[in-house]
Amino acid sequence: xxxxSQHPSWVICKSGTSVKIECRSLDFQATTMxxxxxxxxxxxxLMATSNEGSKATYEQGVEKDKFLINHASLTLSTLTxxxxxxxxxxxxxxxxxxxxxYNEQFFGPGTRLTVL
Amino acid sequence: GQNIDQPxxxxxxEGAIVQINCTYQTSGFNGLFWxxxxxxEAPTFLSYNVLDGLEEKGRFSSxxxxxxxxxxxxxxxxxxxxxxxxxxxVMDSNYQLIWGAGTKLIIKP
Numbered sequence: 563x564x565x566x567s568q569h570p571s572w573v574i575c576k577s578g579t580s581v582k583i584e585c586r587s588l589d590f591q592a593t594t595m596x597x598x599x600x601x602x603x604x605x606x607x608l609m610a611t612s613n614e615g616s617k618a619t620y621e622q623g624v625e626k627d628k629f630l631i632n633h634a635s636l637t638l639s640t641l642t643x644x645x646x647x648x649x650x651x652x653x654x655x656x657x658x659x660x661x662x663x664y665n666e667q668f669f670g671p672g673t674r675l676t677v678l
Numbered sequence: 679g680q681n682i683d684q685p686x687x688x689x690x691x692e693g694a695i696v697q698i699n700c701t702y703q704t705s706g707f708n709g710l711f712w713x714x715x716x717x718x719e720a721p722t723f724l725s726y727n728v729l730d731g732l733e734e735k736g737r738f739s740s741x742x743x744x745x746x747x748x749x750x751x752x753x754x755x756x757x758x759x760x761x762x763x764x765x766x767x768v769m770d771s772n773y774q775l776i777w778g779a780g781t782k783l784i785i786k787p
Contacts, residue, residue: 596775605765605779606721655720666711667775669720 564590566658568670575646576678583641583673585656591636592658596667597629600653612639636660646677680704682778684766689784690756698751698764698781706771712740712751713765715780721765724751753783761785 565588575581585595594613598606610626612618612633620626630642639658643650653674657667681703690696702710709728713721727733727742727749739752751764766778 606777608775608777611774653718666723666726669713669722672720674718 564588564658564668566592566656566668566670568656568673570673571671572674572676574676574678577647578645580642580644581646581675583643583654583656583675585639585641585658585670587637587658587660587668590658591660592639593636593660594658595633595639596657596659597631597639597641598655598657600655600672606655609641643675646675648677651675651677680768680770680776682766682768682776684764684778684781686779687782687784689786690753692756692758692785692787694756695752695754696756696783698753698766698783700749700751700766700778702747702749702766702768702776702778704768704770704776707744708769708771708773710740710742710749711767711769711775712738712749713767715763715765717762724764756785758785758787 567586569584597609600606608621609624610618610620610631612631614633614636618631633639653672655672656670659667684700711726712724714724715721725740727740732741737754742749763780763782765780767775
């Protein structure tokens with residue numbers, strides 16, 4: 563099956579700093595990548611959808627200037643949490659779609675962000 | 679609005695069978711997915727239904743009725759490792775996945 567990696571798997575940072583999370587599709591070309599956030603005991607919340615080479619589409623309530631998404635190639639998307647605050651602490655998961663003929667998102671292993 | 683409903687929590691016994699239901703109301707339909715998510719991990723794909731009927735895959739089966747806006751995930755011969763959250767998600771007319779809140783399944787010996 564398709565493999566999606568995320569880096570780092572966990573990160574601890576100080577309030578006010580920026581954190582970059584990478585999402586890579588290892589064995590297929592991902593035309594679309596999705597970024598999710600999941601708080602403890604809650605379901606996935608879609609933050610934004612990005613297509614390679616174009617601007618990301620953000621969900622309502624997600625600040626695009628705070629959560630910068632870049633999808634520069636068919637195998638890499640990055641999410642940068644700028645000026646992180648403790649309330650940004652969460653589990654961030656990316657997924658990628660693009661295998662021909664199949665509407666499925668393949669998930670990365672997730673990145674746990676803790677902002678002190 | 680769009681809505682996915684599934685029970686919050688279910689308990690079952692090792693070796694038994696459990697059925698997790700999901701009802702949905704979405705703008706358009708391009709398939710229904712079931713994912714398994716263990717605590718602290720990302721979801722993993724279990725099944726995809728786009729036509730009515732039952733899809734069987736080993737110990738897991740998924741059923742869909744589009745006219746009723748209803749699906750269920752059936753888990754047979756339950757094992758302790760099946761303890762996880764099970765997420766129902768529907769792809770709408772814009773190919774966006776609409777997620778349910780998940781059903782936490784607790785397996786007891």
